[in-house]
Amino acid sequence: MTAKKTDETSDKKSHGDSVILVGNKNVMSYVLACVTLFNKGSSEVVIKARGRLISRAVDVAEITRHRFISDLEVKKIEIGTTTVQTDKGSDLNVSTIDITLSR
Numbered sequence: 001m002t003a004k005k006t007d008e009t010s011d012k013k014s015h016g017d018s019v020i021l022v023g024n025k026n027v028m029s030y031v032l033a034c035v036t037l038f039n040k041g042s043s044e045v046v047i048k049a050r051g052r053l054i055s056r057a058v059d060v061a062e063i064t065r066h067r068f069i070s071d072l073e074v075k076k077i078e079i080g081t082t083t084v085q086t087d088k089g090s091d092l093n094v095s096t097i098d099i100t101l102s103r
Contacts (some may be wrong), residue, residue, distance in 0.1 A: 018037050019046045020047035021048050024053075028063075030060040032065040034101065043102060045062055046100050047101070049096070050082060050094050069098075071103060072103060073101070079097050079098075080097075
């Protein structure tokens with residue numbers, strides 16, 4: 001998992017602070033983070049998730065677009081696969097998604 005953490009760090013540097021990593025919090029926490037970033041002047045916000053949390057990232061993007069900021073559009077959606085090492089040392093492929101919202 002350490003390789004993934006370095007990838008996330010480099011992604012944050014390239015996108016600034018407008019990256020939201022979706023985890024185990026409820027959907028509205030991430031929606032609030034998106035709305036806050038746009039209200040602070042960001043023109044783009046990237047929502048990142050992997051594995052089972054991909055559906056939560058899609059929910060965050062759609063709720064933000066339809067209920068809170070209606071002039072947002074989905075600029076780009078990137079999907080991919082990341083290899084993660086389990087505790088036992090074996091490799092596991094995990095799907096990833098990056099959803100870019102822009103004004």
